[in-house]
Amino acid sequence: VAAIGLPVGLANATPEDTMAKIKEFAGDKEPQTGGKLTLNTPEIAENGNSVPVGVSVESAMEGDDMVEEIMILAEGNPNPDVVTFKFSELSGEAIAETRMRLAKTQDVVAVARMTNGDIHMAKAPVKVTIGGCGG
Amino acid sequence: SNVTRLAAQQQLTQDDLLAFDSTGDLTILHVTDIHAQLKPIYFRPPSENIGVGMFEGVPPHLVGEAFLQHFGLTPGSALAHAHTMVDYVNLAKAYGRMGGLDRIATVVNAVRAERGDGNVLLLDGGDTWQGSYTSLQTKGQDMVDAMALLKPDAMVGHWEFTYGEDRVLELIDALQYPFLSANVFDTTWDEPVFDAAMMREVAGHKVAVIGQSMPYTPIANPRWMIPNWSFGIRPEVIAAQVEKARADGAEVVILLSHNGFDVDQKLARDVPDIDVILTGHTHDAIPRAIEIGKTLLLASGSHGKFVGRVDLDIRDGKVTAHQSKTIPIFADVIAPDPAMAAKIDEIRAPYEDELNRVIGQADDLLYRRGNFNGTWDDVICQGMIEERDAQLSFSPGFRWGATLLPGQDITIDDLHNQTSMTYPSVYRLEFSGLQIKEIMEDVCDNLFNKDPYFQQGGDMVRVGGMAYTCAPKETMGNRISDMTMTATGEPIDMDRSYVVAGWASVNENVEGPAIWDVMESYITRKQTVTASGSDIVKVVGI
Amino acid sequence: MASKPRVKLPKSASAGEIITIKTLISHEMESGQRKDKNGEVIPRQIINKFTVTFNDKTVFEADIEPAISSNPYFEFAVKVPESGTFKFTWVDDDGSVYETEEAIEVA
Ligand SMILES: [Mn+2]
Ligand SMILES: [Mn+2]
Numbered sequence: 001v002a003a004i005g006l007p008v009g010l011a012n013a014t015p016e017d018t019m020a021k022i023k024e025f026a027g028d029k030e031p032q033t034g035g036k037l038t039l040n041t042p043e044i045a046e047n048g049n050s051v052p053v054g055v056s057v058e059s060a061m062e063g064d065d066m067v068e069e070i071m072i073l074a075e076g077n078p079n080p081d082v083v084t085f086k087f088s089e090l091s092g093e094a095i096a097e098t099r100m101r102l103a104k105t106q107d108v109v110a111v112a113r114m115t116n117g118d119i120h121m122a123k124a125p126v127k128v129t130i131g132g133c134g135g
Numbered sequence: 136s137n138v139t140r141l142a143a144q145q146q147l148t149q150d151d152l153l154a155f156d157s158t159g160d161l162t163i164l165h166v167t168d169i170h171a172q173l174k175p176i177y178f179r180p181p182s183e184n185i186g187v188g189m190f191e192g193v194p195p196h197l198v199g200e201a202f203l204q205h206f207g208l209t210p211g212s213a214l215a216h217a218h219t220m221v222d223y224v225n226l227a228k229a230y231g232r233m234g235g236l237d238r239i240a241t242v243v244n245a246v247r248a249e250r251g252d253g254n255v256l257l258l259d260g261g262d263t264w265q266g267s268y269t270s271l272q273t274k275g276q277d278m279v280d281a282m283a284l285l286k287p288d289a290m291v292g293h294w295e296f297t298y299g300e301d302r303v304l305e306l307i308d309a310l311q312y313p314f315l316s317a318n319v320f321d322t323t324w325d326e327p328v329f330d331a332a333m334m335r336e337v338a339g340h341k342v343a344v345i346g347q348s349m350p351y352t353p354i355a356n357p358r359w360m361i362p363n364w365s366f367g368i369r370p371e372v373i374a375a376q377v378e379k380a381r382a383d384g385a386e387v388v389i390l391l392s393h394n395g396f397d398v399d400q401k402l403a404r405d406v407p408d409i410d411v412i413l414t415g416h417t418h419d420a421i422p423r424a425i426e427i428g429k430t431l432l433l434a435s436g437s438h439g440k441f442v443g444r445v446d447l448d449i450r451d452g453k454v455t456a457h458q459s460k461t462i463p464i465f466a467d468v469i470a471p472d473p474a475m476a477a478k479i480d481e482i483r484a485p486y487e488d489e490l491n492r493v494i495g496q497a498d499d500l501l502y503r504r505g506n507f508n509g510t511w512d513d514v515i516c517q518g519m520i521e522e523r524d525a526q527l528s529f530s531p532g533f534r535w536g537a538t539l540l541p542g543q544d545i546t547i548d549d550l551h552n553q554t555s556m557t558y559p560s561v562y563r564l565e566f567s568g569l570q571i572k573e574i575m576e577d578v579c580d581n582l583f584n585k586d587p588y589f590q591q592g593g594d595m596v597r598v599g600g601m602a603y604t605c606a607p608k609e610t611m612g613n614r615i616s617d618m619t620m621t622a623t624g625e626p627i628d629m630d631r632s633y634v635v636a637g638w639a640s641v642n643e644n645v646e647g648p649a650i651w652d653v654m655e656s657y658i659t660r661k662q663t664v665t666a667s668g669s670d671i672v673k674v675v676g677i
Numbered sequence: 678m679a680s681k682p683r684v685k686l687p688k689s690a691s692a693g694e695i696i697t698i699k700t701l702i703s704h705e706m707e708s709g710q711r712k713d714k715n716g717e718v719i720p721r722q723i724i725n726k727f728t729v730t731f732n733d734k735t736v737f738e739a740d741i742e743p744a745i746s747s748n749p750y751f752e753f754a755v756k757v758p759e760s761g762t763f764k765f766t767w768v769d770d771d772g773s774v775y776e777t778e779e780a781i782e783v784a
Pocket of ligand 1: 437
């Protein structure tokens, strides 16, 4: 794990850290998990140093059906924060993709906040494996 | 065994094997996982193929008698022998070897003659260019040249990628047909590297073929050989390709897949508008297609043992009837195609002496395929322990590698059929007991994760010098227990370190002799080779 | 240290069209959680902010944490109301700022 820029020793974040960050992001709104927010990650990471992660929210991106921010968290990393995307009317669509480091097999979480305060959440497991068994 | 020889000699004819009550006017032929086997071989199907979750007890997770009953095959029949290991040695002696690209050519030509050239699609499911002595010497060129005579319409890949990006692109340029992969994107800009699909006019119908290479190639095989390419199952990409094909007027949508049978069975549910999935990689073979929703899935085995055939009757732009079969390629029954036979001789001529050089003899039936071990792998594991003076050894759970019958000579050709690949170094490293357990648990989850999208690679890693218990139905990290040194009977100590020899590491710059040199030295020394430890893995909870 | 950022977007678009922009900058993204050979923590140095403006109006931003991979890649959508210029800005922990811009024609 040291090889991928994240230390072995540090106690990795427990889900509570992640829940606390979601709470802070969501305010008092209960996150909905109805699928309005899509989180796209590979089932098995090809390279723990560079795991693609994409988020998208179905929304008109205007008025109160607009996405303000999407935050991505990696529950199993020493520090669960990954990135927060901020959108505008000119975004046209709330879609973003980047690449992140995962210390180990874990759940990746995305949380979206709409202009009307609604919160949407999605979670996806990503397996980080030793690999090398051909087939 | 006289009975079986008699039964076998019921004059099985080429016509028997080619018999097919065809339907409609369009035929798809499928070959997959040939692993560069130009000549006929023996290939014992597995005696164990455990399925978990919704895949328990359904094809391909049926072996032996259960397989015969499920598909209604008569014990001792040609099909029973082609598909199962029941009474394997006797029936292998009775029915003879299977496969051979010149026999496959005869079958392909016969079907083209029967149906008319423009009415047949021949699709290659990949794992074609790797797996033999000559394919390694020529870096895949031998298979490209031989397959050119069959004139396939498209191919996908997996072990092809282990020749590295440049060689793959070089060989693809030489192909007279497309190399399709909807799921390979460049790691810089995330853009497609290959054509995802193709549209063909077949028997007057618009047919789309979407290609899917092995989704976890950079994990199962060395990522450093293909640094700029990213794979993945990418169901959303396949769904978009299906939609595009339909929009472009496709009456039939085919997925030529190297996903593996379980992954494709799940994919058929996730992307329900595919008419036919031709599935490869896990080397499974079924006598006829299974159906999931409207999708036909045909797994056509490996090593040239079968040619898959699917006939479709298409009316008003829809598939209305179908027939399917995996045609067993019995080498002693099907006449070799002269042109292909000549090409094979031409390919092997420069290496003939080395290929036929005998280094020992098989005392037992030597095979590879099995969830936890195969007798060939027992020999490799024991060979590495002795030749490299190690306590334990790891051999990857590859599914390729032909079978040798008891008493058969072991030639360099045979040894390379077990070991031919581009990262052959045998490492000698120290691992703690805990690291060994973690490696075993990691690989075990690749086999027995309940969600096939989280499965990858081959069978369980083979471990030399150690017995252990495995509970496949448990979860990640909880399947392996009672790890014991077979030499001493002592339990493996998590904190102690052990000298481990192994091969085919996916890391770069691995130091050590090539596996074939290590094994030639071991087999030459032993002369007759026996497989020791097939009972060292205790499977519980199933 | 970072160098030459790269972006990919169409040269032209129709008014109001939504396009995809891909951006890449080569940077180590030292997470601050790695140790060197003799056990010393290598100090954190990452790109911590990425901003995109169109005709000087902010369109897209990313607040970046050490878990973002080296050579940060961002792909996102933007609506193109009229011809104009996209400006891309990456801010490094050490205060350096890397910029590039691309014009787009609305036919
Ligand atoms: Mn294969
Ligand atoms: Mn394969």
